[in-house]
Amino acid sequence: xxxxxxxxxxxxxxxxxxxxxxxxxxxxxxxxxxxxxxxxxxxxxxxxxxxxxxxxxxxxxxxxxxxxxxxxxxxxxxxxxxxxxxxxxxxxxxxxxxxxxxxxxxxxxxxxxxxxxxxxxxxxxxxxxxxxxxxxxxxxxxxxxxxxxxxxxxxxxxxxxxxxxxxxxxxxxxxxxxxxxxxxxxxxxxxxxxxxxxxxxxxxxxxxxxxxxxxxxxxxxxxxxxxxxxxxxxxxxxxxxxxxxxxxxxxxxxxxxxxxxxxxxxxx
Numbered sequence: 001x002x003x004x005x006x007x008x009x010x011x012x013x014x015x016x017x018x019x020x021x022x023x024x025x026x027x028x029x030x031x032x033x034x035x036x037x038x039x040x041x042x043x044x045x046x047x048x049x050x051x052x053x054x055x056x057x058x059x060x061x062x063x064x065x066x067x068x069x070x071x072x073x074x075x076x077x078x079x080x081x082x083x084x085x086x087x088x089x090x091x092x093x094x095x096x097x098x099x100x101x102x103x104x105x106x107x108x109x110x111x112x113x114x115x116x117x118x119x120x121x122x123x124x125x126x127x128x129x130x131x132x133x134x135x136x137x138x139x140x141x142x143x144x145x146x147x148x149x150x151x152x153x154x155x156x157x158x159x160x161x162x163x164x165x166x167x168x169x170x171x172x173x174x175x176x177x178x179x180x181x182x183x184x185x186x187x188x189x190x191x192x193x194x195x196x197x198x199x200x201x202x203x204x205x206x207x208x209x210x211x212x213x214x215x216x217x218x219x220x221x222x223x224x225x226x227x228x229x230x231x232x233x234x235x236x237x238x239x240x241x242x243x244x245x246x247x248x249x250x251x252x253x254x255x256x257x258x259x260x261x262x263x264x265x266x267x268x
Contacts, residue, residue: 014249015042017065017090019080020072021055022046025095025234029069032238039245047076058083062090067245071095071237078103085110091248093241094118097163111255117248119258120163122240126214126229127258130171133216133227137175142198145218147172152205152213161186161202168216169200 016033020026021044033041043061044054062068062083068090070077077094084092094107097120107118121127137147149172151165161169166180173180178198185201195201205213212231217224231237240258247261259265 013038013040014245015040015064015066016245017043017045017061017068019058019061019068019070020046020076022050022053023072025071025237028234028238029071029241032235032242033069033245036242039242047072062087065090066249067091067093069093069095069241069245071241074099074103078106081107081110081114081116085113089114091115091251092117093244093248095120095122095237095241097166098159108255111253113253115248115251115253115256117244117256117258117261119244120167121212122237122244122258123164123212123229123231124240124243124262125236126164126167126231127240127262129214129216129227129229130167130259131264133168134171134175136218136227137172138177139175140218142176145220146195146199146201148201148203148217148219150203150205150213150215150217152207152210154209154211155206157206160204160206162204162212162214164212164214165202165204168214169202172200172216 016039018026018029018033018041021030026046030041030044033039042064043056045056045058045061068080068084070080070092074096077096081092081094084090091114094116107116110116149161149165149168151162153162169180169184173183176198180200183198183200185199211234215226215228217226244258244261248256
């Protein structure tokens with residue numbers, strides 16, 4: 001299934017390897033690849049020492065793949081990017097969140113040699129929402145409208161705010177022409193004082209099996225409104241990743257994101 005308005009690459013039997021294949025997103029990605037015409041699930045691999053169920057070693061997987069998809073962990077994704085860059089391929093699609101600055105720098109270095117799509121969220125709906133948030137923030141006076149980013153995920157998620165929440169914060173900051181690092185408020189406790197004008201706040205919930213809830217509220221003295229997105233099944237992230245896989249196959253080296261994939265960034 002291809003979303004309306006997205007032009008895929010020709011169906012040329014793109015060979016996909018899935019890293020972290022035993023994880024929940026890895027399994028969802030394998031199912032999505034198997035169901036998609038023109039894509040081949042060439043290999044499945046996981047952390048060293050984990051065997052069985054058709055898994056192969058990392059080296060064997062990289063040798064036959066056109067694109068590797070990894071939704072595992074920042075550390076594993078960074079190491080994988082460095083290995084792929086050293087080999088001169090394959091292309092990478094990275095969906096982990098919670099990267100440290102040194103890991104981001106290592107991935108940026110790897111992207112000088114191979115094409116990498118890295119995104120905190122591959123939902124097509126949420127990535128469309130990013131554009132709406134940026135446009136709204138650009139048009140509303142920061143002195144009059146406070147911005148609050150809310151996100152909720154399952155109890156097993158290890159980073160907060162989520163990568164998607166930070167993407168939404170970045171979109172709002174970009175719309176206002178400021179650096180998110182300078183205006184973000186990522187926690188409130190105790191006697192905090194009045195809210196600073198222009199602040200972009202983050203609220204986080206962790207519990208149960210919530211797949212993913214994100215919203216951005218614009219709050220003035222006399223009105224408020226909210227843009228929101230709700231994920232009901234992890235398959236939606238895999239479907240967005242399929243669009244990105246088709247887009248990145250055969251691209252020149254560089255670090256890309258879903259704004260590039262969906263044509264919002266101006267980079268072809």
